[in-house]
Amino acid sequence: MLQPAQILPTFDGIAHGTQLQTFGCSRKQLAAAARTGAIRRIRTGVYALPHTSPAIVTAAEHGGALTCAAALRAHGVWVLPEPDGEIHVWMGSAGRKHHQRCVCVAHYSPGKLVLGTAPVTQALIHLYRCAGHEAFFAAYESAWNQRLIGAGDRARIRQELPPSAAWLLDLARGDAESGLESLLRLRLHVLGIRLDCQVEIDGVGRVDFVIGGRVILEADGKLNHEYSRRHKDLIRDAEASTRGYETLRFDYAMIVHDWDRVVSAIIAALARSRA
Secondary structure (H helix, E strand, C coil), rough: CCHHHHHHHCCCCEHHHHHHHHHCCCHHHHHHHHHHCCCEECCCCEEEEECCHHHHHHHHHCCCCCCCHHHHHHHCCCCCCCCCCEEEEECCCCCCCCCCCCCCCEECCCCCCCCEEEEHHHHHEEEEHHHHHHHHHHHHHHHHCCCCCCCHHHHHHHHCCCCCHHHHHHCCCCCCCCHHHHHHHHCCCCCCCCCCCEEECCCEEEEEECCCCCEEEEECCCCCHHHHHHHHHHHHHHHHHHHCEEEEEEEEHHHHHHHHHHHHHHHHHHHHHCC
16 A cells, blocks of 8 residues: 555645545554654644755745745746745635635735646746746746646636737747856847847857847857866867857846846947948
């Protein structure tokens, strides 16, 4: 017979006792497993593994599932850092709050609520409401690129978001390979600067963006500092230069925290390309 600790991984490491009972676990077994420390009793009728994510446990203590940026990150979606350390909790349409003194942010919206981590589609909807256009857009494209959301999910997101968000969904693509690329493209779109995405250049290879036909933009992630990768990038830049291109490379810190400098460099490069 399966023990509660063997079943809980199926439910993100946390579940209602009634769910575990459908697998044959009796109340007596649950109580015994909690006494021995094999599982933890989070609140009445809710059990978790000892190593279950503290954020998921906190969300369950509050009365729901972890959502927003933390849930998306758990699913492997690229998400901008949260400005605070709050736990965001999906409560279903009319969930019951159990925390009385906490800083959890509750989200009440339709869907079948389960404990653990909210589904990607639900978490994206909540992220838009909490974090705004940029964070949502980058996460949405990341989820789409990883095939974590399909056509039906995208239709549901469009239906639940306000009409004012339609332009973001229309701009989004399923081939954005990093959140930095998404963020760069969105911000330049707002400035009225058109980009060609994922361009193949003879002798150079595929580049992130080309602006004005002659300016290459590359968005380098946080971990893109290894010597071998840097050396290959320099070779690519040299090859691009011989073909009349100028390459601008921006890392995570510049795109996220020093955007004015990025814009100034792009505008100057565009002016040179037109001279």
